[in-house]
Amino acid sequence: MTARLLLIIALAGLFLLSLLTPWDAVAALFAQDRALGLAVLVELRLPRSLLALTYGAMLGAAGAAIQALFANPLASPDLTGTTSGAALGAVVTAYLFGFTAPIALSLGSVAGALGALLLLIGLAGPKAETATLLLSGLAISALAGALTTLALALAPSPFAFYDAYDWLMGSLVDRSLAQAAFAGLPAIVTIALLWRLRQALDSLTLGEEVAQSLGHDIARLRLWVVCLTALGVGACVAICGAIGFIGLVAPIFARRLTGGHPGRAIAPAALIGALLLLAADLAVRLAPLGRTLPIGVLTALLGAPFFLWLVAHMRWRLAR
Amino acid sequence: MSLLVAEHLALPGRLHETDLRLEGGTLTCLIGPNGSGKTSLLHALAGIGASGRVMIDGVDPHTLGPGQRQRLLSFLPASRDVKWPLAARDLIALGGGGPSEEVYDDLELAALADRRVDRLSTGERSRVLIARALVSRPRLLLLDEPVANLDPLWQLKLMDYLRAQVRSQGQAALVAMHDLELARLYADRLIIMQAGRIVADGEPDALMKGADIPAVFGIERAGSGWRIRPPADPRSLP
Numbered sequence: 001m002t003a004r005l006l007l008i009i010a011l012a013g014l015f016l017l018s019l020l021t022p023w024d025a026v027a028a029l030f031a032q033d034r035a036l037g038l039a040v041l042v043e044l045r046l047p048r049s050l051l052a053l054t055y056g057a058m059l060g061a062a063g064a065a066i067q068a069l070f071a072n073p074l075a076s077p078d079l080t081g082t083t084s085g086a087a088l089g090a091v092v093t094a095y096l097f098g099f100t101a102p103i104a105l106s107l108g109s110v111a112g113a114l115g116a117l118l119l120l121i122g123l124a125g126p127k128a129e130t131a132t133l134l135l136s137g138l139a140i141s142a143l144a145g146a147l148t149t150l151a152l153a154l155a156p157s158p159f160a161f162y163d164a165y166d167w168l169m170g171s172l173v174d175r176s177l178a179q180a181a182f183a184g185l186p187a188i189v190t191i192a193l194l195w196r197l198r199q200a201l202d203s204l205t206l207g208e209e210v211a212q213s214l215g216h217d218i219a220r221l222r223l224w225v226v227c228l229t230a231l232g233v234g235a236c237v238a239i240c241g242a243i244g245f246i247g248l249v250a251p252i253f254a255r256r257l258t259g260g261h262p263g264r265a266i267a268p269a270a271l272i273g274a275l276l277l278l279a280a281d282l283a284v285r286l287a288p289l290g291r292t293l294p295i296g297v298l299t300a301l302l303g304a305p306f307f308l309w310l311v312a313h314m315r316w317r318l319a320r
Numbered sequence: 321m322s323l324l325v326a327e328h329l330a331l332p333g334r335l336h337e338t339d340l341r342l343e344g345g346t347l348t349c350l351i352g353p354n355g356s357g358k359t360s361l362l363h364a365l366a367g368i369g370a371s372g373r374v375m376i377d378g379v380d381p382h383t384l385g386p387g388q389r390q391r392l393l394s395f396l397p398a399s400r401d402v403k404w405p406l407a408a409r410d411l412i413a414l415g416g417g418g419p420s421e422e423v424y425d426d427l428e429l430a431a432l433a434d435r436r437v438d439r440l441s442t443g444e445r446s447r448v449l450i451a452r453a454l455v456s457r458p459r460l461l462l463l464d465e466p467v468a469n470l471d472p473l474w475q476l477k478l479m480d481y482l483r484a485q486v487r488s489q490g491q492a493a494l495v496a497m498h499d500l501e502l503a504r505l506y507a508d509r510l511i512i513m514q515a516g517r518i519v520a521d522g523e524p525d526a527l528m529k530g531a532d533i534p535a536v537f538g539i540e541r542a543g544s545g546w547r548i549r550p551p552a553d554p555r556s557l558p
Contacts, residue, residue, distance in 0.1 A: 071403035199386065205404045206397075206414060206452070213366035213395035213462075214386040260406040260436075 003257050007271045011053075014278045018049040021282060047180040051172045052281045053274045054184035055236040056246055060273020061191040061266050062229040063247030064254060068201035068262035069225045072130055073255075074310065076248035077113075077233045080133070081140030083244065085116025086230075086237035087168060088144040088151070095155035095164070102182045102238070110234030116140050117226045126222055127208075130314075170243035170296020172281055183239040190232030191270050197224060201263030243296045245303020246273050246280075252310070321378065323492040324460055326365055329372035334360040336516045337372075342460070342492040347483050349503035349524070350496040352513035353537055358496040359398060361513065362462045365494065366395040376460050390416040396453040398464040398496075400445050405438040408448045415452040423451045426481055442469045450478065454485070461486070461493040467502065475499070479506040500546070504528050512536055 019041065020026060026045075030037035063076040077083050089112020090105050099105070124136040148168070152160045166173075200221050203211040208218050233247075254269035255262060277295070280302075284293050324342040329335060335357050342348055350358050364370035367381055374381060376392050384392065394415065402411065408429065424430050427447050437445055446469045453463065466482075467475040483506055486493045494511075497503055503510060503524065510527045512520040520532040527533065534540050540549040 202414065203386070205402060205406065205411070206449075207399060207401060207403065209363070209366075209368055209397040209399075210395060212368045213389075213393070215367070215381070215384065215389045216386065255404070259410045260404045261410065262404055 004268060007268065007275065011271055011275050014275060015049055015053060018052060018278050018282055019045050021285060043177065047175045047177050048172045050180045050184055051175055051240055052277045054187040055240055055243065056274040056277025057191055057270040058187035058232045058236050059243065059247040060250030060269035061194050062233050064251035064262065064266045064269035065194045065201065065225050066229055067251050068204060069222060070133060071204060072133055073252060074130055075133060077229060078242065078244040078247060080120050080137040081116040081144060082113045082229060082233050083237055083242040084141045084144035086113035086234040087242045088112045088148045090238045091148045091151045091164060095157065095160050096151050102179060105238040106182055106235050109238035110231050113230035113234035114227065116144060117230050166294055167241040169294030170241040171294050172240055173292060175239060179239050183236045186235035187232045190228050194228050195266050197221060198263035198266050202261050205262065241296060243299055245299045245307065246276050249303060249306055250276060323377060325375045327373045329364040329370055331360050331364055331370045334516055335364055338518060342494060344490040344492055345487050346508040347486050347493045347495065347506060348509040348511060349507035350494055350511050350513065351500065351503055356513040357516040358513055359464055360516065362395065362464050362494065362496060366393065366462050387416060390456045391458055393460040393462065394453040394456060394458040396450060396463045396466055400442055400449060400469065402437045402445065405436045408435055408437055409433040411437055411448055412451045412455055415455040423455050427451050443471060443474065446470060457489060459491055461491060463493065463495045465496055467497060467499065475502060
């Protein structure tokens with residue numbers, strides 16, 4: 001319990017830090033014109049921090065739920081193709097069909113995520129081995145990536161690639177409060193609903209037969225997890241693009257707080273996911289690169305080596 | 321009234337329509353060749369994908385949530401697979417049951433309690449999973465090959481313990497197993513299955529001497545044990 005309390009305090013601190021960093025510019029504005037300073041804080045900085053908070057939490061919770069469902073610590077929204085499916089859905093909606101309203105983007109994105117997850121279960125089966133799961137996820141990601149590029153190439157707008165680049169790499173910059181609500185509200189509802197499935201997901205530790213003997217309907221559980229993660233992750237991808245590896249890493253740390261129980265790790269995974277994305281956003285902001293790095297690039301740069309370490313660690317454990 | 325009343329149980333292709341009653345305070349062993357439907361019968365009673373009606377102490381388990389259901393019945397699958405590396409104590413706690421520490425003493429688990437299940441031997445993990453199934457003191461125990469992977473001493477200890485528990489708590493246990501001698505020693509009642517049907521049901525000593533076991537398994541008595549029954553000589557056929 002104390003670990004969770006520390007997590008919440010760290011999260012609150014980091015959120016405040018994210019609002020106020022860099023401080024000089026805000027301080028200067030406040031000195032000039034209080035109203036202007038407040039407007040910058042509320043309309044520019046607040047959406048960014050809120051998006052980091054909710055998108056990070058969504059990725060953590062979705063990762064924990066997907067890992068629990070597949071009984072596999074290497075499953076996550078990005079490695080199962082969910083995020084790339086969502087990105088494809090949004091690109092097709094915006095650039096081929098020409099619907100750019102936030103609701104249209106969200107719906108397209110959710111449809112893409114759902115399609116990718118259902119394709120994964122169709123390809124790899126609900127009880128997929130690690131290798132099958134990762135290969136199927138890789139194939140779906142590659143396919144969705146190629147189709148996204150194709151959709152951009154076929155788009156009527158000649159600037160489609162340039163336009164979409166920052167978004168595709170994952171970015172929290174220059175979003176409005178309304179956009180933050182479009183990603184954040186579905187994320188919060190989804191996380192709460194996923195959290196309610198924790199007991200059923202925990203019982204899967206003993207295998208599907210025991211879970212069923214306890215009265216859990218596994219087919220319905222699977223459908224719920226797939227639809228909820230597609231909804232929550234899809235809504236976030238529509239606004240901020242695909243951000244990788246948070247959904248893989250957060251649940252792994254979260255399970256250390258729950259003694260390995262996968263279902264009750266959903267809440268701490270959401271907290272850790274939010275913490276990681278807020279920290280990554282701060283790092284991107286403070287990096288002395290001249291231009292802001294897309295946040296998805298940073299999470300991939302840090303997450304990919306972690307993933308490789310995880311694979312090596314699992315191999316070493318199996319070989320023992 | 322019987323503790324378990326099951327009517328019209330069926331699983332397409334695996335279990336033909338079956339009725340079964342089990343009395344409180346009895347240990348029933350379920351034997352039969354591989355693929356004869358032992359696991360399917362246990363599944364059907366545990367409410368896994370079968371049609372039919374199951375009442376335990378007059379209650380339909382389908383009307384209960386997981387917590388209450390755990391006190392009514394528990395199921396131990398044949399697989400000793402655990403998906404996540406929990407500590408043994410946390411795994412046993414998944415069985416519910418509350419503060420009962422007796423099962424730790426009875427199954428000698430104190431030394432294993434804080435170890436992770438993926439670092440236990442298969443036999444040790446079996447004992448932990450059996451404890452998970454027993455800790456909530458359910459009315460009906462459905463155990464699929466609980467003695468598989470256990471050494472000879474633990475096979476006897478476990479069966480002793482099961483029989484004592486069932487008698488003192490008035491529970492009913494249905495135990496699928498392959499060891500005929502162990503079944504004869506411990507069962508109050510023996511059920512023999514073949515091709516998705518119950519083909520014999522009765523007192524163990526009588527069934528052991530009868531013609532059902534040789535017919536179902538294709539074996540015959542040889543001294544105190546069993547041997548493969550030679551195929552019938554085609555020349556002796558009329």
